[in-house]
Amino acid sequence: MKGEQPPDAVAIDAWWNAIMAGGVDEAHPVHGDDLKISIRHGVLRLVGTMPTEDDKRELLGTARKYIGHGIDKVDARRLKVFKRKEKPGILEQTLVADFANRDVAEIARRHLVDIRRLKAAQIEILDRSNEEKKRRLVPVDFVGNVEKAIEAGEAVLVLRVDETEAFRVREMLAEDTRSRWTVITPPTPIATVKSDG
Amino acid sequence: MAEIQSRRLGRVAPPAGARELTKQRLSLREMLRAAGPGLITGGADNDPAGIATYSIVGATVGFAQNWLLLLSTPMLIVIQQMSAKVANVTKTDLATLLRTTFGARVATPAVLLMVVANVITMGADLLAMGAAFELLTGVKFIYWIVPLAAVMAIVTIFADYKVLSKYLLWLVAVFATYILAAFLSRPNWGAVLRSTLVPQVSFSADYFLGAVALLGTTITPYLFFWQASGEIEEKRGVQGISRRNVDIAAGMLWSNLTAFSIIVATGAVLFSHHTAIRTAADAARALEPFAGPYAKVLFAVGVIGAGLLAIPVLAASASFGVAGLAGWRRGLGRHAKNAPQFYVVIGVAFLIAMELAVSSVNPIKALFYSQVLDGLIAPVLVILLLILTSSRKLMGDFVNGLPTKVIGWAAAFVLILADVAVIYQVATKGLPA
Numbered sequence: 001m002k003g004e005q006p007p008d009a010v011a012i013d014a015w016w017n018a019i020m021a022g023g024v025d026e027a028h029p030v031h032g033d034d035l036k037i038s039i040r041h042g043v044l045r046l047v048g049t050m051p052t053e054d055d056k057r058e059l060l061g062t063a064r065k066y067i068g069h070g071i072d073k074v075d076a077r078r079l080k081v082f083k084r085k086e087k088p089g090i091l092e093q094t095l096v097a098d099f100a101n102r103d104v105a106e107i108a109r110r111h112l113v114d115i116r117r118l119k120a121a122q123i124e125i126l127d128r129s130n131e132e133k134k135r136r137l138v139p140v141d142f143v144g145n146v147e148k149a150i151e152a153g154e155a156v157l158v159l160r161v162d163e164t165e166a167f168r169v170r171e172m173l174a175e176d177t178r179s180r181w182t183v184i185t186p187p188t189p190i191a192t193v194k195s196d197g
Numbered sequence: 198m199a200e201i202q203s204r205r206l207g208r209v210a211p212p213a214g215a216r217e218l219t220k221q222r223l224s225l226r227e228m229l230r231a232a233g234p235g236l237i238t239g240g241a242d243n244d245p246a247g248i249a250t251y252s253i254v255g256a257t258v259g260f261a262q263n264w265l266l267l268l269s270t271p272m273l274i275v276i277q278q279m280s281a282k283v284a285n286v287t288k289t290d291l292a293t294l295l296r297t298t299f300g301a302r303v304a305t306p307a308v309l310l311m312v313v314a315n316v317i318t319m320g321a322d323l324l325a326m327g328a329a330f331e332l333l334t335g336v337k338f339i340y341w342i343v344p345l346a347a348v349m350a351i352v353t354i355f356a357d358y359k360v361l362s363k364y365l366l367w368l369v370a371v372f373a374t375y376i377l378a379a380f381l382s383r384p385n386w387g388a389v390l391r392s393t394l395v396p397q398v399s400f401s402a403d404y405f406l407g408a409v410a411l412l413g414t415t416i417t418p419y420l421f422f423w424q425a426s427g428e429i430e431e432k433r434g435v436q437g438i439s440r441r442n443v444d445i446a447a448g449m450l451w452s453n454l455t456a457f458s459i460i461v462a463t464g465a466v467l468f469s470h471h472t473a474i475r476t477a478a479d480a481a482r483a484l485e486p487f488a489g490p491y492a493k494v495l496f497a498v499g500v501i502g503a504g505l506l507a508i509p510v511l512a513a514s515a516s517f518g519v520a521g522l523a524g525w526r527r528g529l530g531r532h533a534k535n536a537p538q539f540y541v542v543i544g545v546a547f548l549i550a551m552e553l554a555v556s557s558v559n560p561i562k563a564l565f566y567s568q569v570l571d572g573l574i575a576p577v578l579v580i581l582l583l584i585l586t587s588s589r590k591l592m593g594d595f596v597n598g599l600p601t602k603v604i605g606w607a608a609a610f611v612l613i614l615a616d617v618a619v620i621y622q623v624a625t626k627g628l629p630a
Binding site: 025027033085086090091141142163164166167171174183184186 | 215219286297429432435436437524526528530532535591593594595
């Protein structure tokens, strides 16, 4: 097992191989459509927005490894780091996504966490085996949706994420994992305990 | 119990609602800085069909419907703000929300009607752009339609439309000349003010068709979808809602100020001289007090700019609607390969619009009646939007407040009233000439 790559690294390697083979329209496994690539006259051009400086550094580092192996130069002048006006840590939202069964929901969970590097405050699969947890995990207005799915023998993936991440997670659930349906609860304040000093 | 006890001891912060946490008091400087993308939406609201409608209304009934513009301004602002808010809270576009909340039976006809109106409007806008090119070059408008549609379809599908639209907005700024034209045409300002503040209703099919077209082109269904999809593409979120509201209000105020000026200018120049608008050249005459012999050029450049900005918006919002219904990948920021169905719908919309434009006879009539269709479907979508944004389950703390509900329902009521009146007038007296 020594030296085995994590799933996101495997997917990124496969993506780079596809890019070098001319498949420049392929969506990046982690950053999706936020990154666009073109190769012309030996110049690999990276355009788009990265979520953090670290992501940009990692991408550039990998791109530069291909200099002399299919490309001559990397142009990252239009590769920016997303300047978020919204502050994380204020509000959170719960997303509930429906899947055919626990196995499919587990594949979806692994895709989100291992490949798309999702950091959720909570991520859990509910089905008949643990449906008693539903009242604790799912806001009361949405328990009915979960009950119906579980009664039909399906499984739901329940995720609690920062509100600033919720757009991305909603999109991933609907498009990457092809959930049967996804509902999202309204934003609520993240519970914080003030110290008395 | 433990939590209550800790609260009494002051260990737990007093619970603040999500709405309170995101409310921002903006200084004037911050408000001015917040205004930006909303101007593009406002610009897209005044598409060639809109300009034609305002010109026809001005030339046909003078200033008599100015009060409707004043009345519709807060309504338009509130409806656009609701569209943005529901997308930012639910992280979902309008078509998907309609499908998941009301089911396919309600969502499908509502969205498809919007799509039909959009495609007809696109056809009408293409005609208007062709007519504008005819004014500039003398080459018959019909020869411009196919190349125009082809170029715009390619740009929308393969280029970065968002970047392009920022430049196109400057072309639409040409219509700011209507504000100057409105002053230079020396209207009777007393009459303008009276007609703006005091509602005047005349019971004729002409009047009510004009009213429905005016409301339909102002409170335009495709803008609701465009606004919501824009929020999703930009991933704005609820923390910026106060800024978004300012931006939207600025865009819509600008849009309606331009519309008001077009009506005043055409009312003063054309209505007072009993000149009907039958061609683009007639409509351009309203700019003569400002631009003299260059009125045609100025009008043509403005119409072309408005068309270049609005037609891709119409095609994209139709496609956002269809893709939302079908659950397809969508977004103008995506490669065509990664959202193929979304872009195919855009392409098909262009093809049908082109066919409509080529086979249509009178561009000005086509422009006007496409807006009447918008006016007929607008109340249905406004009501559905109101139900969505008034649902506490969906919106939580961001549920509509009383002022929003009152203005929103008033908008639905006014739209329905105008629709019923026009249907009655047309059924009993037929279509006006």
